[in-house]
Amino acid sequence: MAQFKCKYCKEKDDADNLVLEEIEGRRKKDHRDGKWKKGDTFYQKVRFHQSCRDRTLRETKEWEICYETVKEIHGLTTIPDFFVIMLQRVRNGNTTIGMKNSEGKRYKEGYEYPIITECYERKRDLIQWKMKQWDGGDLQFMQFVMKYYIDDIINQVAREYEIKKEKEKKMKQVNEDFDFELSKPSKERKKTDDDMDISNFL
8 A cells, every 4th residue: 555654743654544635835936937936826735644733733722822921921022033943942852941950851852832831821920020120132031031930940830731631631531431331222331330239249
């Protein structure tokens, strides 16, 4: 069977395991032979794992929330490009942020955007108080906040986030098991109930 590359994870897989979709795009520049112009619409067929796409869309939304939160707390209309890169590096684990109070270790895969967002929310009042006293530039202040305020709590917030996710995962499993039990024919459910009758243990 022919294999194709997933648009998101870049891994090859059988066609049956991938979703095929036609997407619309825009030309980024003129064709050198004049076949199309910058901005022209084109259509391209792509294949992807549904789980990869769902994960990508979820993270895109989480990034948008993180960006807007940081921007709003700092009172900016846009975040400087350099600091956008820094936030993305914290997400990907390509920075020293998070090594403080972690025995020289940090999360190899970085910190998910909801963790970064939560850190800023917890330090909101302190950041805005300090901002009133700051006499430097916006970018320098943002770097200061990241180094001294966010780095101070990011591991703690990450641990709490992981515990919460684990609890939600277990609760989801319990609910799925319960729904599966309810989906059984009534006679089969009755047999299960009879098997669990307390009198059987007396």
